[in-house]
Amino acid sequence: MKIAIAGATGRMGKMLIESVLNTPDAQLVGALEHTSSPQLGEDAGAFLGKKTGVMISADVAQALAGAQFLIDFTRPEGTMAHLAVAEKTGTKMIIGTTGLSTEQIAGLKKVSTKLAIVFAPNMSVGVNATFKLLEIAAKMLNQGYDIEIIEAHHRHKVDAPSGTALKMGEVIAEALGEKLDDVAVYAREGHTGERKEGSIGFATIRGGDIVGDHTVLFAGDGERIEISHKSSSRQSYAQGSLRAARFLQTQNTGLYDMQDVLGLRK
Numbered sequence: 452m453k454i455a456i457a458g459a460t461g462r463m464g465k466m467l468i469e470s471v472l473n474t475p476d477a478q479l480v481g482a483l484e485h486t487s488s489p490q491l492g493e494d495a496g497a498f499l500g501k502k503t504g505v506m507i508s509a510d511v512a513q514a515l516a517g518a519q520f521l522i523d524f525t526r527p528e529g530t531m532a533h534l535a536v537a538e539k540t541g542t543k544m545i546i547g548t549t550g551l552s553t554e555q556i557a558g559l560k561k562v563s564t565k566l567a568i569v570f571a572p573n574m575s576v577g578v579n580a581t582f583k584l585l586e587i588a589a590k591m592l593n594q595g596y597d598i599e600i601i602e603a604h605h606r607h608k609v610d611a612p613s614g615t616a617l618k619m620g621e622v623i624a625e626a627l628g629e630k631l632d633d634v635a636v637y638a639r640e641g642h643t644g645e646r647k648e649g650s651i652g653f654a655t656i657r658g659g660d661i662v663g664d665h666t667v668l669f670a671g672d673g674e675r676i677e678i679s680h681k682s683s684s685r686q687s688y689a690q691g692s693l694r695a696a697r698f699l700q701t702q703n704t705g706l707y708d709m710q711d712v713l714g715l716r717k
């Protein structure tokens with residue numbers, strides 16, 4: 452698999468480069484950063500003390516010219532700019548970037564009629580298995596349990612709630628026959644009044660180097676159930692992204708997520 456990485460000097464970008472270099476069926480062929488990155492022109496493996504021969508570049512068309520896949524963990528505006536070029540070069544995309552707007556997601560859907568894309572807020576197998584557990588729990592605890600989603604991430608994260616927390620909310624709302632937009636409560640402050648029955652609350656923690664923790668609390672009378680996932684390394688996201696690339700080898704068009712990649716879709 453000939454792979455280019457966008458956001459090559461970011462937390463995920465570096466983990467992805469290391470994973471690609473350590474994966475026998477993968478080859479690093481491009482490394483992208485934005486035009487003001489001080490690391491443009493450096494070898495993409497320099498942070499590992501390795502020479503890959505792939506230089507960090509801001510020339511998207513050139514970086515994608517020889518790439519079958521672009522793995523993109525950047526920012527929504529970066530992802531959309533890369534998508535426009537990938538559409539032209541026919542480079543399939545694996546997108547982990549979170550915080551995309553409804554319009555930006557509609558843009559992905561449009562391009563996916565011509566290009567195969569995996570887009571998922573969390574590439575880890577564990578989190579995607581947790582989505583299934585939440586679906587079962589929400590159906591079983593559909594009366595008398597208040598649902599709260601608590602997520603914690605490192606101090607550098609720029610979007611909230613996390614894409615994973617929002618997806619957890621969507622999975623639970625759908626299992627309950629609701630739309631997340633109709634039942635979500637994203638903030639509480641001051642005199643909020645009592646908790647609204649049937650709402651799904653979100654709480655966000657930011658601090659230190661927390662890789663990513665998510666807990667869904669089902670709080671009833673006299674008991675609580677908690678379903679938690681905790682990431683201790685970004686490796687699971689990188690390995691999931693490589694599984695997504697392998698999955699895309701046999702897809703020409705379509706918008707997929709990790710449930711498709713892992714065969715978890717019902």
Ligand SMILES: NC(=O)C1=CN([C@@H]2O[C@H](COP(=O)(O)OP(=O)(O)OC[C@H]3O[C@@H](n4cnc5c(N)ncnc54)[C@H](OP(=O)(O)O)[C@@H]3O)[C@@H](O)[C@H]2O)C=CC1
Nearest residue numbers: 458460461462463524525526529547548549572573574688
């Ligand atoms: N789906 C999943 O499994 C996961 C998703 N994520 C998501 O991935 C994204 C990146 O996370 P993380 O690696 O921690 O973030 P970082 O900030 O460490 O990395 C982002 C990289 O993208 C670059 N970048 C920023 N803006 C642009 C732009 N407009 N165009 C091109 N490149 C740009 C940054 O450069 P610079 O630093 O110079 O600004 C940086 O190198 C986030 O949205 C995060 O939520 C993270 C982990 C797992």
Ligand SMILES: O=C(O)C1=N[C@H](C(=O)O)C[C@H](O)C1
Nearest residue numbers: 549572573608613614615663
């Ligand atoms: O920014 C991060 O770090 C992460 N972002 C993703 C999200 O928003 O859900 C996935 C993971 O939790 C790490």
